[in-house]
Amino acid sequence: MLYGYSQVIIQGTLVTLELAISSVVLAVIIGLIGAGGKLSKSRLISGIFGCYTTLIRGVPDLVLMLLIFYGLQIVLNSITESLGMAQIDIDPLGAGIITLGFIYGAYFTETFRGAFMAVPRGQIEAATAFGFTGAQIFRRILFPAMMRFALPGIGNNWQVILKATALVSLLGLNDVVKATVLAGKGTYQPFYFAIVAGVIYLVFTTVSNGVLLWLERRYTLGVKRADL
Amino acid sequence: MIDILQQYGMSLLYSDGYRFTGLAVTLWLLISSVVMGGLLAVPMAVGRVSSNKYIRFPIWLYTYVFRGTPLYVQLLVFYSGMYSLEIVRGTDFLNAFFRSGLNCTILALTLNTCAYTTEIFAGAIRAVPHGEIEAANAYGFSRFKLYTCIILPSALRTALPAYSNEVILMLHSTALAFTATVPDVLKIARDINSATYQPFYAFGIAAVIYLCISFVLINLFRLAEKRWLRHVKPQTH
Numbered sequence: 001m002l003y004g005y006s007q008v009i010i011q012g013t014l015v016t017l018e019l020a021i022s023s024v025v026l027a028v029i030i031g032l033i034g035a036g037g038k039l040s041k042s043r044l045i046s047g048i049f050g051c052y053t054t055l056i057r058g059v060p061d062l063v064l065m066l067l068i069f070y071g072l073q074i075v076l077n078s079i080t081e082s083l084g085m086a087q088i089d090i091d092p093l094g095a096g097i098i099t100l101g102f103i104y105g106a107y108f109t110e111t112f113r114g115a116f117m118a119v120p121r122g123q124i125e126a127a128t129a130f131g132f133t134g135a136q137i138f139r140r141i142l143f144p145a146m147m148r149f150a151l152p153g154i155g156n157n158w159q160v161i162l163k164a165t166a167l168v169s170l171l172g173l174n175d176v177v178k179a180t181v182l183a184g185k186g187t188y189q190p191f192y193f194a195i196v197a198g199v200i201y202l203v204f205t206t207v208s209n210g211v212l213l214w215l216e217r218r219y220t221l222g223v224k225r226a227d228l
Numbered sequence: 229m230i231d232i233l234q235q236y237g238m239s240l241l242y243s244d245g246y247r248f249t250g251l252a253v254t255l256w257l258l259i260s261s262v263v264m265g266g267l268l269a270v271p272m273a274v275g276r277v278s279s280n281k282y283i284r285f286p287i288w289l290y291t292y293v294f295r296g297t298p299l300y301v302q303l304l305v306f307y308s309g310m311y312s313l314e315i316v317r318g319t320d321f322l323n324a325f326f327r328s329g330l331n332c333t334i335l336a337l338t339l340n341t342c343a344y345t346t347e348i349f350a351g352a353i354r355a356v357p358h359g360e361i362e363a364a365n366a367y368g369f370s371r372f373k374l375y376t377c378i379i380l381p382s383a384l385r386t387a388l389p390a391y392s393n394e395v396i397l398m399l400h401s402t403a404l405a406f407t408a409t410v411p412d413v414l415k416i417a418r419d420i421n422s423a424t425y426q427p428f429y430a431f432g433i434a435a436v437i438y439l440c441i442s443f444v445l446i447n448l449f450r451l452a453e454k455r456w457l458r459h460v461k462p463q464t465h
Contacts, residue, residue, distance in 0.1 A: 055439065058438070058439045058442040058443065059400075059435045059438050059439055059442075060399070060400035060401075060402075060403035060414075060438055061400060062400075062403040062404060062414065063403055063414055063417070063431055063434050063435050063438060064435065066414075066417075066418070066421075066427070066431050067427065067428070067431035067432065067435060070421065070427030070431065071427050071428050071431070074427060074428070163297070163298040163299070164298070165298075166298035166299075166300040166301055167298075167300055167404075169300075170300075170407065177298075177300065177301060177304070181304065181308075184308070184309075184312075188312065189312065190304070190308040190309045190312050191305065191308075191309030191310065191312050191313055192309075194301060194304040194305040194308070194309040195305060195309070197297075197301045197304070198293075198297040198301045198302070198305065201296065201297045201298055201301060202293065202296045202297055205295075205296040205297075206296065
């Protein structure tokens, strides 16, 4: 059915999944730090993170990707050169994870910031009154309550990251898009293989839709919803 | 950096001497796809919320497919895929249309934004207060008049904030056009990079240009919201 390219395409699919999952993990970590920074009382810190989210969200992800991919290599080269070390080449997968994580970290920052602000103040005050430490408040009260508000945003961001992984093939990563393009060129059937790539992505988004629905049910267990 | 701007400034903005390039092409891609996609999305959104499932289902399928796959893959289908088909190359009109990278890009962008916009508008139509529609029915409005006088003016206003996001995202999507050999801002930036080996300047300039367009668009939408959403403006102290 895939004219002998099934192995290459499966390999590419795994690379895409690896890229998407690692960059979403990185983006969530950056997002949590960023949300903390943007809500910080220090004007300097909140200003820096404010700049980060505004600049990143105003520039196309593809431009940032090329900027970081080519720019990072030059920065690394000058560092290794001044230290007298051998040149370190960034592999496309690492560059893809770093750039996607860095870009979508800005989107996650906004998601988490909104969610943190939506947690009722009284809950935190109550926890303080009960003598919870800061870390305990975050782990036991703030985080679970925040997740409920953040979930729709997280779901959206995940879907966007999943689709953005297609761009990393332009940096030379052998992901599912690159594999199908190669297969299309090899068999002179680019139309068929482009559709194959589309179907694979569609399967991913459908599955993640299901998982997100389940997660949303899980995190809204204690919330009563008004019947309309 | 001054050298780069002197040498490539014109091609970054509007022309390299032979054809339109850079900012002009990016804006043309953005405006044509957003306008066509937006106009198409209005009737599609009305169909999307229709109670007839033979109308509703195909539109749902269309938005599902186009929102579930990356734009880059869609562009590959239209740009390199379509032209390899016998049928397309055999028909004069299709042959002429799909041979141009610009046409393929605009087609892919339009269909993509139309899918997202349809869902935004459909959501806004569902959010129109029930009472307004009942009142219109009670006054004996025809179905056409109900949509043109009550539902659409209200729904398109509600959709404005979400729609502004979609337009900004569309601007970001136009950066993909260089993969179809369309000479937009990013294509020129890549040319600068390969000529000068200065990726920070080359892509940095492109990033600044995109940032400026984003800010202009955001401010335009802020003005539009001030004008058309005045009645729901939050009370300020």
